[in-house]
Amino acid sequence: MMDLAPLWLSAKLALVTTLILVVLGAPLSWWLSQNRSRWQAVVQAVVAMPIVLPPTVLGFYLLIVLGPQGAIGSWWVQLSGESLTFSFAGLVIASCVYSLPFAVQPMQNAFESLSRSHLEAAWTLGASKLDAFFSVAVPLSVRGFISAAVLCFAHTLGEFGVVLMVGGNIPGETRVVSIAIFDQVETLNYAAAHRLSLVLIVFAFITLFAMFLINRRWQSR
């Protein structure tokens, strides 16, 4: 029988991370798309860094910051009495950092391709900047939001290095599917590794295929 717990944990982690990143990433993407200052380039570079850095580097520093002596970790301990490292909450924070560029870039691209005149039309029709963002910019950027959500979800599902560094391997808490597969291989339990891996392969294909299909349909309209 397949151990489903790591799969559920991965799905839960990916879902929570995606929700947080789409909601928090949207205003950040908007700012990046509308701003052309020097600060914009700095923030843009910082946001993109997780793409090029080895997950171990990210994981290492997250481990320090989130640890009981770290800036965020100590504060969390005071607040909740628990450690952030080697917990699900810590994993969520680490995943948000790790997957941030995958949420921000599609949304930013969508916002940048918006015609400014549509926004100007909305403003002159009496919509405040915030109103125009929700009533015009967001609906016209649905594609970017879908891409961001799918990429975020799939990318979080596939993360390994950061999770290993920050979360370890606690069943039901931090033992996500990629860690479980690594475990099975380590213990030469290839059949179980195959089963989990195949589920991930099929899932990855279906989500990406669906996303490209949706994108194509949108383009042809």
Place this chain on the structure above:
Amino acid sequence: MSNIQLKHSIQKGDFRLEIDTEIPAIGITGVFGESGSGKTTLLRCIAGLDAPDKPVPAVHERRIGYVFQEPQLFPHLDVRKNIEFGMRRNPDAKDTVAEVAKRLEVDKLLDRSTRDLSGGEAQRVSIARVLCQSPRLILMDEPLSALDERRRNEVLPFLDRLHAETAVPIIYVSHNIDEICRLSDHLLVLDNGRIVAEGSLRDTLTRIDVPALAGRNAGAVIDVMQVRHDSEYDLTLFEFSGGELWVPGRHDSSTQRLRVSANDVSLSRSRAESSTILNILPAVITETAAESASTVLLRLSLGEDVLVARITRRSLQALELKVGDTVYAQIKSVTVRR
């Protein structure tokens, strides 16, 4: 009638817009100028879209309707929702979507997607959208320039009607002198970010000392009253302060605006007894201005109205024409503008 203050200055790279004037708070004020003269920048300043610093009040609080060159309909909303967009955001909006849509004859299109509209229909929807927000002032930035001749004629009659029916003042920007002549009551002429001529359409259009109004733009408009139609020759007789004019064809409305291009007016010292030209009117030369090495523009007064004539410098000297002389203006053709 109170006036609208226009006081705007803005620097954009090498270009500087410096405007300080008043326009009537009624009717259509045309803003004419070549591209790059600052017409669009002026509108954007009035709307608050271009401002040196943070615009006060904010754009959305000004209640100034803006009709863009392209209709800028929201593609994620259908026609009805587009028209409702501004109305929903103005608690004082008076008109209903149905009324306004009917006035612009887009009432049959309300449930359509904006993708299924022709260029002319889309621009009419965008005008309906602006009217529905009950603006205090409407800005129109070359609303016909993106349309071809046929589509343009799908929109122009509605602009005429808007002019006749709405009490909201309109500022209409165009580099097309025909549209300006047809629609405006008041005129601002812009050149390089500054006003070079302003006033009533009749007096400003005929400023022969303004280079922007020379060349193919030189001419005059005359608002005339219909007297009668001669069915034998299919000619209509109109009268105005300077006399009477015969115009080919039958014209429905009792008042018309005629445009007389400077090229279509020639002058003679005495009334030609046998001429193929129907309209020969006495006029007084009030101003002359050299236009090029070979041509001269003359401003003529007929009653309260004004005409502009283009003649060669050689003719000017041969006939010894000067300011104050009475001459006969031979009007070869006129264009009915309304």
